[in-house]
Amino acid sequence: MGSLTGLLFAGGLGFMLLAVASGLDFGAPPMLIGSEIQAHAPQQTGAANIVTSVVLGYRAIDTLGELSILFASAVSAGLVLGRRHTTAGTQTKGGFILQSGGSLLFPLMMTIGFYIIFHGHLTPGGGFQGGVILAAAFFLPLLARPGARLHHKSLSLIEGFAGASFILIGLFAMLEGKAFLQPMLIQDTLGQLVSAGTLPLLYLAVGLKVGAELASLLSRLIQTEAPQ
Amino acid sequence: MSTNLVLTIALPLLGAFLLPVLMRSSVAIALWSGPAILVYGCWTVAELWLSGFAQPLSIAIGGFAPPLGINLYVDSLALLFAFAVQLLGLVFWPFTLDQESARRQSLMLLLVAASTGLALSGDLFNLYVFYELAAVATFGLASASGSGAAYVATLRYLILSGIGSVLTLFGIALIYSQTGTLNLAHLAQLAPAQLNNSLGLTAFLAILIGIGVKAELFPVNTWVPEIYATASTRLSAFLAGLLSKLALLIILRLLLLIFHQPEAAQVILILGILGVISGELAAWRAKEMKRMLAFSSIGQLGMIFIAMALPDGKGMLAVLALALHHLIIKSGLFMLAEDWGGALERLRGSAKASPLGAVLFVLFSLSLVGMPPLPGFWAKFVLITELAAQVEPLYLLGLTVFLLATVVEASYLFRIAATLYSNPAPDTLSEEIPKSKGLSLATASLFGAGMIAVALLIAPVGDGLQAIAAQAQDVDLYITTVSPAVSGGSQ
Incomplete structure (x- = not known):
């Protein structure tokens, strides 16, 4: 009975989506706000990457909200996982190839992660993407040597201060008499590495926070794995 | 500043x-x-x-x-x-x-x-981001008690919230694909020309069901009793008292600013009536105080949805009054329930053990039912007069259900009150009778004091609410406040 109603519901929803989709005019989006932003973004934010100017400029508080959502889910996961018993199980180490491959890849992935973060205002990418790559760099040694522990204290320090600095940069603009999270210190160097004022700093904060959050989440998952 | x-x-x-x-x-x-x-x-x-x-x-x-x-x-x-x-x-x-x-x-x-x-x-997508943040934070807080039942309840809540979020996002995407903007004031300007069609209605329904998860709207409220019964009482009070009202506030703003179709109001009216019926009947059958409060809050929010469905913003004052009244009363009742958990039968004789708690419970119940000097009477009175002035049969059905629900409400609330004041079963020790005490009783007294203050100052409070309602209803004021330059709104 339950599966039948589920099927009916899914069928109805699918039918509704099809009906809606048939009425949509694909390929011709109304560029009301979009064209405004395209015309003014480089002057108003100093970022050559228009996506970044939206993410960290026009809709910066959305980004702060998304950062908080990620933080809230990491904290919630910590609350749930923290109760389970920690067992230092005898997990087998990865083989020689996995271990040395992991050590070899670690610096390379760190470099790529930071490169993507630092160039977020110029090229596709940015804090979220770079942060995930940073976290992946920490996943490798954890997977190759399951007994190894990440330094939780320093990870939570990075996490806390990176998140706080995003807000503090926003408050700094208020101290200067501007609006909260208003882009500041915009230089006249569009397209250079040092440009777009505070936006790269915001992306650095995002990248560090995302990286530290995901890395500590994985290590917590490994540590609280149920005993065999 | x-x-x-x-x-x-x-x-x-x-x-x-x-x-x-x-x-x-x-x-x-x-x-x-x-x-x-x-x-x-x-x-x-x-x-x-x-x-x-x-x-x-x-x-x-x-x-x-x-x-x-x-x-x-x-x-x-x-x-x-x-x-x-x-x-x-x-x-x-x-x-x-x-x-x-x-x-x-x-x-x-x-x-x-x-x-x-x-x-x-004042931005549709920004509202969605904050809505998500509130949802994720409540997942963590609801599972924090660590019991198996809490995990099960949270998982159900998580799945339902997830479906709601996807639907909301779908509705927002539809709106953006039609108008190209997300700002509420800008949307209010464009809506009469671009969203007054079936696509706009679909978008509204998707958002209504999605946001309705938190507002305890009829079909998507199955998480409510489990969460309120297993999570900490303080969280339940915050969710039932406040977060549900904020979800209501979003729906109300969208209705006032963007979606003026009569069908939108009709859907809200029908879902509201179903919410009142299902919530109050389930509360009547509940065997545990927290669950009873949870179901009764579904019913109360259904009444607010009925008020919201009144045409031309006539229900605005009733929505505000009922929402604020429910905020105070339900928070207070939940704080009392903190020490009165478990089966209702256990509460026999609690009035002797904690007289203040019992008096507060009776006062809150009387106000919830709508006894004249208490604020609940005025809130319900406003809604009844507005509903009775309508000619459409659906509104009159709403009025009937509303009055019947009040009877049911009185029945189950006074059943608890009678249990509180009855003699304990002969073989129970006096230590076994649950007492309302400490911080939770103090918090409940705070809400009780608030309610009595409102009852004494009902005239100025009523005038204040009327002014707030009038200001919130003024769409032109909203548009000119947000974008003074664009007034006139030609695109």
Whole structure:
């Protein structure tokens, strides 16, 4: 009975989506706000990457909200996982190839992660993407040597201060008499590495926070794995 | 300074990020920083209110004038709810000191920040972000009690919320694909020309069902009884009292500003009636106080939805009055239920053990049912007169259901009251009778005092609510406040 109603519901929803989709005019989006932003973004934010100017400029508080959502889910996961018993199980180490491959890849992935973060205002990418790559760099040694522990204290320090600095940069603009999270210190160097004022700093904060959050989440998952 | 209002969102977030770090270095500072932030938040809102706040204002975040950037829209209604969020965050603050307290307090600060954002934001997608943040923070807080039942309840809540979020996002995407903007004021200008069609109605329904998950709307409220019965009472009180009202506030704003189709109001009316019927009947059968309160809150929110469905914003005052009344009463009742958990039969003789608690319960119940001198009477009276003035049969059906529900409400609430005042079963020891005591009783008394204050000052409170309702209904005022340059609205 339950599966039948589920099927009916899914069928109805699918039918509704099809009906809606048939009425949509694909390929011709109304560029009301979009064209405004395209015309003014480089002057108003100093970022050559228009996506970044939206993410960290026009809709910066959305980004702060998304950062908080990620933080809230990491904290919630910590609350749930923290109760389970920690067992230092005898997990087998990865083989020689996995271990040395992991050590070899670690610096390379760190470099790529930071490169993507630092160039977020110029090229596709940015804090979220770079942060995930940073976290992946920490996943490798954890997977190759399951007994190894990440330094939780320093990870939570990075996490806390990176998140706080995003807000503090926003408050700094208020101290200067501007609006909260208003882009500041915009230089006249569009397209250079040092440009777009505070936006790269915001992306650095995002990248560090995302990286530290995901890395500590994985290590917590490994540590609280149920005993065999 | 009006721009300081941004701090009521930014500072709780800052506190939430830093709390786990602070807790490692100094427990004392960490424990007091959360309440301190909330006290400052209360003071910021109150200061703006007291310094002669009359005209609504719009605060552009990031310095970009709306509709390009995101703005906070501050009218009396938003300010009232922002104050309620900060104050109730303080009242329901998780003061417990254990190794999880940093996490729990972080989540509470995130919930407060998100709720304040829901009250203030003037951008559709920004509202969605804060709605998500509030949802994720409540997942963590609801599972924090650590029992198996809490995990099961949270999982169900998570799945339902997830479906709701997807639907909301779908609705927002539809709106954006039709108009090309997300700013509420800008949408209010464009809506009559571009959203007054079946696509606009679909978008509204998707958002209604999605946001309705938190507003305990009829088909998507199955998470309510389980969560309220298993989560900590303070969280249940915050969710039932405040977060459901914020979800209502979003739906109300969307109805007033964007969706004027009669079908939208009809759907809300039908779902509201079904909510009242199902909620009140389930509450009547409940065998446990928290579950009864949970079901009764579904019924109460159904009544607010009925009020919301009245045409031409006639129900605005009733919505406000019922919502604020429910906020005070349900919070107080939940605080009483903190010590009165378990089967209802166990409560026999509790009135002797805790006379103040029993008196408060009776007072709250009387107001909830609608006894004349108490505020609940006036809230229900406004709705009844407005409903009776309608000629459409559906509204009269709503009126009938509403009156019958009041009878059912009286039946189950007074059944508890009778249990409280009856003699305990002969073989129970006096220590076994649950007592209402300590912090929870003090908090409940606070809400009781608030209710009595409103009852004494009913005339000025009524006038104030009327002014707030009139201001919130003024669509032109909303548009010109947010974007003075674009008034006229030709695209």
